Amino acid sequence: MFQITRSAPVYDVVIIGSGAGGGTVTKVLADLGISVALLEAGPMLHPEKDFKEHMWPYQVPHRGSGDGGASYFGRGRAFGFFSAHAGGWQLDGEPYTVAEGSKWNWFRSRIVGGRTNHYGRISLRYADYDLKPYSRDGIGTDWPISYEDIAPYYDKAESFIGVTGSKEGIRSAPDGVFQKCPPPRVHEVLIKKAADKLGIPCIPNRLAVITQATNGRPACHYCGQCGRGCIPASNYSSSQVQVFPAMQTGKVTLITDAMARELITNDEGKVTAVSYIDKKTRTEKQIKCRTVVLAASCCESTRLLLNSKGKGHENGLGNSSGTVGQYLTDNTGFSLGARIPALEGMMRHDSDGMGGAHLYMPWWLWDKKTDFPRGYHVELGGGYGMPGVGSFAGVCAQHEGYGDSLKKAIYDDFGTHVGFSGRGEMIPNKNTYCEIDPNVVDKYGIPVLKFHFKWTDAEYKQVDHMEKTFTDLIETMGGTVVRRNRLASDKISTGGDIIHEVGAIRMGNDPKMAPLNKYCQSNDVKNVFVADAAPFVTNPDKNPTLTIVALAWRTAEYLAEEMRKGNV
Amino acid sequence: MTRRDILSRIAAAAMAGPVGLEAAQHVHEEAAAATPAGGVYKPKGLTQHEFDTLRTLSEIIVPGASKGSAAEFIDLLASQNTDMLTIYTGGIAWLDEAMKRQYHSDFLGAKTEQRTEMLDKIAYRKNRTAELAPGITFFNWARRMTVDAYYTSAAGIKEVGYIGNRGMKEFKVPQEAIDYAVKRSPFA
Incomplete structure (x- = not known):
């Protein structure tokens, strides 16, 4: 049985989730002198102990394959043993369901900092036209804000977290406040030459990595292991860059292992408390608040609203529009690998660099006619990566044999591969949404989400274009494609795979069409705000984290101002 | 010295400024020394x-x-x-x-x-x-x-020629390597 215990203090703001959105709101409000309680469903993060930065594969008996060689049987840890996340595609005791005929994968990381501890750190501003898709081509919905509204917050976000890049003047990739990006690696030099020849812009990458000391954080030391977590915090993670510094202000009460269950409302329909499960004792607790900020991730925040049912809001809190859960999207994904003979026999050198490419290709056909409505950007891979389990599986399969000839084939192959990954815009459609599954609860008794997902021709045709582009790039640089998806239907990523899920609690100008106003404040319940990717109206071909930080910053400032005026 | 000690040192060195080559070399050596020692091995699963x-x-x-x-x-x-x-x-x-x-x-x-x-x-x-x-x-x-x-393993990583996993003050790419690859590419 759950025991109801009520804690006495009333917090000005309770923030649910400590990822990019929650971390940003925590830092901004703490700096404004507002006391906040931060609920995190996972445990505390201890970077020195938890991050596997600089660890060699031979320092673990299984070399990174997992206990019992799990990765050999397709049961390995997502992104490999050394990745900094604390979660995965499935969490024990915390299921989600997928409707028949749909495919969906949902990545969750339960720890202070959430997915920002391990994410790819690509930080791309949305373009002016990205926020006004309907006005531009009649498809989708315009955002209630324009580029001018969000640009000052991009400036703040980039200045504070640190982002590499260069001023390019490309409309699809607005310039920002950039730190110097390190020079391209050898394979990236070749890719750029191929791109130049094909008329595709290939520019210094925009990564949330600092290349000069910033706010007490040292510059990158170029070990290439951002995904393992960075102990000195030379890349952005909300845990190290926002939550820990915010805690030093004395304004933050961090409550870990707290799985939010429901928002409690009073007779006036205002939220007065958050009910959560203390995972350590599996008891229900409540924390009182004047305002609440949902930043539990796009889908978890949706789940929380839909599970907060009561008199007058039987379909979930803040859901008078009936659209909570609708307009969910992920980015499209398609990858192609190649072997580049020009790189074979090159003098070995340290190509680690930042944990990610040093160049990328922004969408370049935004003003040209294509047979699909929306674009994509291209991410690059390659270089002499640290060998790991499976690094040479391709050579083994291709060369076969054994002995010195196999060893030579491996030596010759090392560092000669490049990869191209496209990330494209998905147009929201009525067959893609999430709702509460009435039949399933998680181990805490909380009803779980059920996902519905469909790609449409707009995405399939876009992915066909990616395949053609990548093939052209590879052939132009004299390479050979070595990895090709066998079936056309398998080319496109599964929904959720790219981990860019956005939407589901949209912002908008019309309360009948959108649950949130243009400040990400609930239309129905004025003391509820959403600060993750759920308020996004669409996701263009851009990785969402930078925009989560920028919008959360804007929401936090608005919330603080409304509190000062006594409006919430 | 444990891995944790090594990592603490990296963190401390990094906080003090960019990781020096000396510190990087130290990490490298400590890590290399952490390979399993020799001796007679008793199989755990196989006969x-x-x-x-x-x-x-x-x-x-x-x-x-x-x-x-x-x-x-x-x-x-x-x-x-x-x-x-x-x-x-x-x-x-x-x-x-x-x-x-x-x-x-x-x-x-x-x-x-x-x-x-x-x-x-x-x-x-x-x-x-x-x-x-x-x-x-x-x-x-x-x-x-x-x-x-x-x-x-340390031996295999050395043999294949991976040079990395170390601190670097500035990221540089050897011009010789760029020239080599470009010369062998269609862009020569």
Whole structure:
């Protein structure tokens, strides 16, 4: 049985989730002198102990394959043993369901900092036209804000977290406040030459990595292991860059292992408390608040609203529009690998660099006619990566044999591969949404989400274009494609795979069409705000984290101002 | 010195400024010293005969594989996972049977040229017949995992020429390497 215990203090703001959105709101409000309680469903993060930065594969008996060689049987840890996340595609005791005929994968990381501890750190501003898709081509919905509204917050976000890049003047990739990006690696030099020849812009990458000391954080030391977590915090993670510094202000009460269950409302329909499960004792607790900020991730925040049912809001809190859960999207994904003979026999050198490419290709056909409505950007891979389990599986399969000839084939192959990954815009459609599954609860008794997902021709045709582009790039640089998806239907990523899920609690100008106003404040319940990717109206071909930080910053400032005026 | 100590040092060094080459070198050496020491290994999952066979086989697949503790790596995983154990106990039994049928000796007892003759069959997909299929499947596993073990060891990482996992004050790309690749590319 759950025991109801009520804690006495009333917090000005309770923030649910400590990822990019929650971390940003925590830092901004703490700096404004507002006391906040931060609920995190996972445990505390201890970077020195938890991050596997600089660890060699031979320092673990299984070399990174997992206990019992799990990765050999397709049961390995997502992104490999050394990745900094604390979660995965499935969490024990915390299921989600997928409707028949749909495919969906949902990545969750339960720890202070959430997915920002391990994410790819690509930080791309949305373009002016990205926020006004309907006005531009009649498809989708315009955002209630324009580029001018969000640009000052991009400036703040980039200045504070640190982002590499260069001023390019490309409309699809607005310039920002950039730190110097390190020079391209050898394979990236070749890719750029191929791109130049094909008329595709290939520019210094925009990564949330600092290349000069910033706010007490040292510059990158170029070990290439951002995904393992960075102990000195030379890349952005909300845990190290926002939550820990915010805690030093004395304004933050961090409550870990707290799985939010429901928002409690009073007779006036205002939220007065958050009910959560203390995972350590599996008891229900409540924390009182004047305002609440949902930043539990796009889908978890949706789940929380839909599970907060009561008199007058039987379909979930803040859901008078009936659209909570609708307009969910992920980015499209398609990858192609190649072997580049020009790189074979090159003098070995340290190509680690930042944990990610040093160049990328922004969408370049935004003003040209294509047979699909929306674009994509291209991410690059390659270089002499640290060998790991499976690094040479391709050579083994291709060369076969054994002995010195196999060893030579491996030596010759090392560092000669490049990869191209496209990330494209998905147009929201009525067959893609999430709702509460009435039949399933998680181990805490909380009803779980059920996902519905469909790609449409707009995405399939876009992915066909990616395949053609990548093939052209590879052939132009004299390479050979070595990895090709066998079936056309398998080319496109599964929904959720790219981990860019956005939407589901949209912002908008019309309360009948959108649950949130243009400040990400609930239309129905004025003391509820959403600060993750759920308020996004669409996701263009851009990785969402930078925009989560920028919008959360804007929401936090608005919330603080409304509190000062006594409006919430 | 434990890994945690090493990491603390990196963190401390990094907080003080960019990681120096000295610190990086130190990390490198500490990490290298952390490889398993020698001595007589007692198999955890395989029998002594199976283990000895696997060690000999892995050394043929990748000369030097024992420096990467390939057989020990596979034995450890097999001791933790019955699917893995079955692949190796079954595969080694198949190999011994096939050798006995052809040469009247198990794999370990056979002459070098007899072993080579057998491996030259099962090391290639093109030789797949109903009779050889289990051997080819097993050899695939042994090759893949021996390669993994060796090239994730200090010896294999050095041999393949990976130079990294160290602190760098500034990221630079050798001009010589760029020139080499461009000259060999269609952009020459």
